[in-house]
Amino acid sequence: xxxxxxxxxxxxxxxxxxxxxxxxxxxxxxxxxxxxxxxxxxxxxxxxxxxxxxxxxxxxxxxxxxxxxxxxxxxxxxxxxxxxxxxxxxxxxxxxxxxxxxxxxxxxxxxxxxxxxxxxxxxxxxxxxxxxxxxxxxxxxxxxxxxxxxxxxxxxxxxxxxxxxxxxxxxxxxxxxxxxxxxxxxxxxxxxxxxxxxxxxxxxxxxxxxxxxx
Amino acid sequence: xxxxxxxxxxxxxxxxxxxxxxxxxxxxxxxxxxxxxxxxxxxxxxxxxxxxxxxxxxxxxxxxxxxxxxxxxxxxxxxxxxxxxxxxxxxxxxxxxxxxxxxxxxxxxxxxxxxxxxxxxxxxxxxxxxxxxxxxxxxxxxxxxxxxxxxxxxxxxxxxxxxxxxxxxxxxxxxxxxxxxxxxxxxxxxxxxxxxxxxxxxxxxxxxxxxxxxxxxxxxxxxxxxxxxxxxxxxxxxxxxxxxxxxxxxxxxxxxxxxxxxxxxxxxxxxxxxxxxxxxxxxxxxxxx
Numbered sequence: 001x002x003x004x005x006x007x008x009x010x011x012x013x014x015x016x017x018x019x020x021x022x023x024x025x026x027x028x029x030x031x032x033x034x035x036x037x038x039x040x041x042x043x044x045x046x047x048x049x050x051x052x053x054x055x056x057x058x059x060x061x062x063x064x065x066x067x068x069x070x071x072x073x074x075x076x077x078x079x080x081x082x083x084x085x086x087x088x089x090x091x092x093x094x095x096x097x098x099x100x101x102x103x104x105x106x107x108x109x110x111x112x113x114x115x116x117x118x119x120x121x122x123x124x125x126x127x128x129x130x131x132x133x134x135x136x137x138x139x140x141x142x143x144x145x146x147x148x149x150x151x152x153x154x155x156x157x158x159x160x161x162x163x164x165x166x167x168x169x170x171x172x173x174x175x176x177x178x179x180x181x182x183x184x185x186x187x188x189x190x191x192x193x194x195x196x197x198x199x200x201x202x203x204x205x206x207x208x209x210x211x212x213x214x
Numbered sequence: 215x216x217x218x219x220x221x222x223x224x225x226x227x228x229x230x231x232x233x234x235x236x237x238x239x240x241x242x243x244x245x246x247x248x249x250x251x252x253x254x255x256x257x258x259x260x261x262x263x264x265x266x267x268x269x270x271x272x273x274x275x276x277x278x279x280x281x282x283x284x285x286x287x288x289x290x291x292x293x294x295x296x297x298x299x300x301x302x303x304x305x306x307x308x309x310x311x312x313x314x315x316x317x318x319x320x321x322x323x324x325x326x327x328x329x330x331x332x333x334x335x336x337x338x339x340x341x342x343x344x345x346x347x348x349x350x351x352x353x354x355x356x357x358x359x360x361x362x363x364x365x366x367x368x369x370x371x372x373x374x375x376x377x378x379x380x381x382x383x384x385x386x387x388x389x390x391x392x393x394x395x396x397x398x399x400x401x402x403x404x405x406x407x408x409x410x411x412x413x414x415x416x417x418x419x420x421x422x423x424x425x426x427x428x429x430x431x432x433x434x435x436x437x438x439x440x441x442x443x444x445x446x447x448x449x450x451x452x453x454x455x456x457x458x459x460x461x462x463x464x465x466x467x468x469x470x471x472x473x474x475x476x477x478x479x480x481x482x483x484x485x486x487x488x489x490x491x492x493x494x495x496x497x498x499x500x501x502x503x
Contacts, residue, residue, distance in 0.1 A: 051334045122410065168216050193288075
């Protein structure tokens with residue numbers, strides 16, 4: 001599969017400036033856009049997100065790009081990487097400030113994390129991962145690498161879609177993948193060298209997506 | 215497992231980084247972009263950037279300048295300075311802030327905390343509190359420590375947590391710049407009254423002071439401003455010191471100072487000649503991404 005152009009989807013709740021910086025360091029070809037035509041022309045996508053679930057979904061709706069995204073991702077199987085909230089909105093629904101419907105790309109719900117004396121919520125800071133599937137996101141990083149997390153809700157999904165977890169009180173889903181859809185709960189654009197390696201291995205591997213399927 | 219964060223706090227006054235002493239005296243350090251870049255390279259866990267003129271001059275921290283200086287930074291950033299509206303926050307996050315720090319706005323307009331955490335999520339909202347000990351009580355001050363707000367520190371922490379703050383940046387005015395260590399009592403009082411993470415700041419003078427906070431309190435992050443300036447690899451030195459003493463943290467820079475001797479001021483003593491001789495023949499390969 002070719003990957004000539006990556007589109008960072010700008011739907012108003014992202015910190016895409018930081019993601020742009022990271023991709024520039026790697027020398028990737030990318031565009032930042034929420035325009036239907038650009039999305040149709042793109043070969044792969046990054047779905048950023050810092051914020052609350054409801055607003056993210058409202059913005060995708062009001063910018064009228066849900067339909068085109070569904071088509072490119074679900075039918076044409078173009079690879080997409082969701083980051084933090086960008087991963088969470090791939091779920092069926094979320095309980096953040098009420099009940100909200102998500103994109104429904106990966107079965108599961110987004111639920112509040114439980115706080116306790118020892119476990120402070122939000123889960124903010126550097127945590128290491130237990131990687132379940134090395135490809136396509138984790139084949140360059142060291143076993144004990146740390147990544148930056150900043151969230152108070154977690155993705156609750158079935159184990160076959162989980163590619164990595166981390167420990168904060170209980171096991172927290174840190175990365176998901178299903179066919180051409182990938183997501184990470186942490187911020188690779190803020191995780192220094194380890195984060196850059198996540199992007200690098202994502203771009204390396206999606207070029208050989210057919211191999212990955214086999 | 216979640217690691218203890220070592221946080222650098224950059225105080226911006228008149229557009230440059232300064233060292234602050236007791237919230238009264240300020241010494242110039244230099245350009246923010248250079249400080250950011252160095253700290254980023256040296257594996258700091260997080261950077262808090264505060265423009266302390268902004269509120270007084272009734273403006274918001276300069277966003278164009280922020281976007282310019284954060285271009286090479288892959289470190290989590292918390293930015294504060296004169297933020298009053300949701301739109302200010304949105305633009306800051308757009309330009310690379312991961313979290314936004316509220317100080318005076320949180321005191322004057324507490325409802326804004328609730329509003330901000332609803333729009334951006336709790337994890338985006340950091341409330342910064344400046345605390346001074348008056349007659350044995352910890353009181354919260356605003357306007358760079360000049361005005362008493364009427365809040366007792368523990369109560370204020372609970373109030374902002376209830377409103378939806380995601381983190382507390384706790385600054386001790388008495389300890390600021392004194393290099394005599396952190397106010398352990400204060401850090402314990404605050405971190406025990408809330409269930410959100412607390413970043414403790416003010417008083418770091420040597421790596422041992424960081425260790426004291428790590429051992430005696432359950433603060434999630436330990437911050438310092440002045441301590442990190444003017445010293446090569448300062449975050450790595452502190453982290454190596456703590457790592458050797460079994461504090462769980464992230465130390466993945468390949469320079470590290472494990473097995474070093476420290477003098478009483480926390481500076482590294484010279485390594486023995488045999489070790490230095492061995493280093494001459496060690497090949498360290500560049501990390502390729």
